[in-house]
Amino acid sequence: MSDDKKASVTGSPHAVPGSNGVTRRDFLNEITMGALGIAGLGSVAVTYQYFSPNVLFEPSTTFRAGNSDLYPVHSVTFLQDQQVYIVRMPEGFYAVSAVCTHLGCITQWKPDADVIACPCHGSKFRPSGVKIAGPAPRPLPHFAISLTADGELLVDKLQIIKPSEVLKV
Amino acid sequence: MATSFQSALQNLRETKVWKSIFRRGPANTNRTRSLAIFGNLFLHWMPVKVREKSLRMRASYYLGSISFILFIVLFVTGIFLMFYYHPAAPNAYRDMKDLQFVVSNGVFLRNLHRLAAHLMVFAVFWHMFHVFYRGGYKPPHEFNWVVGVLLLLVTLFLSYTGYLLPWDQLAFWAVTVGTNIISAMPFIGHKVRFLLLGGNIVGENALLRFYVLHIVILPLFAFVLIGIHFWRVQKDGGLTVKPKDEDGKE
Numbered sequence: 001m002s003d004d005k006k007a008s009v010t011g012s013p014h015a016v017p018g019s020n021g022v023t024r025r026d027f028l029n030e031i032t033m034g035a036l037g038i039a040g041l042g043s044v045a046v047t048y049q050y051f052s053p054n055v056l057f058e059p060s061t062t063f064r065a066g067n068s069d070l071y072p073v074h075s076v077t078f079l080q081d082q083q084v085y086i087v088r089m090p091e092g093f094y095a096v097s098a099v100c101t102h103l104g105c106i107t108q109w110k111p112d113a114d115v116i117a118c119p120c121h122g123s124k125f126r127p128s129g130v131k132i133a134g135p136a137p138r139p140l141p142h143f144a145i146s147l148t149a150d151g152e153l154l155v156d157k158l159q160i161i162k163p164s165e166v167l168k169v
Numbered sequence: 170m171a172t173s174f175q176s177a178l179q180n181l182r183e184t185k186v187w188k189s190i191f192r193r194g195p196a197n198t199n200r201t202r203s204l205a206i207f208g209n210l211f212l213h214w215m216p217v218k219v220r221e222k223s224l225r226m227r228a229s230y231y232l233g234s235i236s237f238i239l240f241i242v243l244f245v246t247g248i249f250l251m252f253y254y255h256p257a258a259p260n261a262y263r264d265m266k267d268l269q270f271v272v273s274n275g276v277f278l279r280n281l282h283r284l285a286a287h288l289m290v291f292a293v294f295w296h297m298f299h300v301f302y303r304g305g306y307k308p309p310h311e312f313n314w315v316v317g318v319l320l321l322l323v324t325l326f327l328s329y330t331g332y333l334l335p336w337d338q339l340a341f342w343a344v345t346v347g348t349n350i351i352s353a354m355p356f357i358g359h360k361v362r363f364l365l366l367g368g369n370i371v372g373e374n375a376l377l378r379f380y381v382l383h384i385v386i387l388p389l390f391a392f393v394l395i396g397i398h399f400w401r402v403q404k405d406g407g408l409t410v411k412p413k414d415e416d417g418k419e
Contacts, residue, residue, distance in 0.1 A: 048364075051364050051367075052363065052364060053367055053368060053374060056368045056369070056374075057372075057373070058368055058369060058370055058372060059370075102349075103345070103346040103349040103350060104345045104346060104348075104349040105342065105345070105346065120342075120346065
């Protein structure tokens with residue numbers, strides 16, 4: 001007992017070991033550091049949770065785009081508030097994102113050239129979203145589009161669909 | 170006149186208050202001069218002696234000092250601007266416009282902050298290039314070079330976070346583009362963007378987060394790093410002085 005006490009006071013590496021060769025000081029040090037490590041990891045985890053908002057006051061990602069009759073065949077219509085193009089071709093409707101896949105600038109529809117062009121870094125797309133020029137890595141995505149019971153177009157910007165899926169009206 | 174001023178100063182130095190603050194007697198020897206520096210919180214990280222050649226213009230062009238002075242200007246003007254600025258939409262843009270057109274001397278303070286920020290980025294880069302081309306990153310200065318690189322990053326992040334605060338079109342699109350660059354990071358990019366913006370779009374949460382980063386977190390990092398940086402200049406033996414500086418020839 002007196003030897004143990006001496007060991008913990010002086011911290012000598014030659015302190016009298018316990019039965020398994022670990023001094024009381026080493027044991028307490030490891031327990032403490034281990035507990036602090038676990039508490040540290042836990043703090044990182046709860047801090048991460050704290051900084052990830054659970055409720056976002058952002059505009060709805062689903063919106064009504066009006067009656068389908070508003071859009072003539074062979075037309076590209078830019079909905080500025082939603083940053084979406086409603087494209088109507090003979091095969092049907094599709095909703096193309098107006099946000100450039102490069103760095104998020106809003107593209108512009110150029111009817112004369114039949115392209116969707118990004119003003120920031122010069123990417124160019126077909127109205128179908130297919131990339132034809134510029135630094136953009138991917139084509140413009142198509143959003144899910146459907147008809148409501150009262151005949152309005154309904155676009156869901158969280159659902160990305162294949163370009164082949166066209167809404168026939 | 171001079172003698173009466175000196176005797177008044179002498180009398181002041183004899184007072185109990187002066188002695189309690191400065192503790193040392195007159196700094197009339199090298200030892201007491203050194204002690205005067207060591208015993209002062211604001212001076213203790215400065216060298217008590219410098220080589221004359223390290224004070225020459227071309228040894229540093231005082232670029233580090235210029236960067237620091239600009240940082241202090243930004244710190245003071247930034248606090249002044251905070252008295253009129255709300256980090257919320259739509260107040261932020263209106264407050265910025267109020268500072269320009271309504272608040273007395275507001276446009277002066279805002280432009281002082283803005284221009285000092287541009288100048289600081291310029292000065293910090295120039296400082297870095299100057300140190301690099303003089304070989305100032307070589308031992309024993311390697312650690313301080315790395316601290317300097319961190320300070321460059323903090324300067325750029327301060328610049329970037331401050332850019333959003335006017336909440337105008339330029340700010341909005343710069344941050345849209347910048348945070349999309351962040352989301353290009355492999356695996357964690359989108360998560361980092363979400364955390365930085367506090368959402369999926371550049372909105373009120375993003376403005377508030379950038380504001381807190383800009384006025385609290387990054388300046389705190391900057392102050393600590395600047396402290397280490399200055400302190401290490403002295404501990405590493407002062408500025409890098411080349412032999413050719415000795416005889417005054419280039």
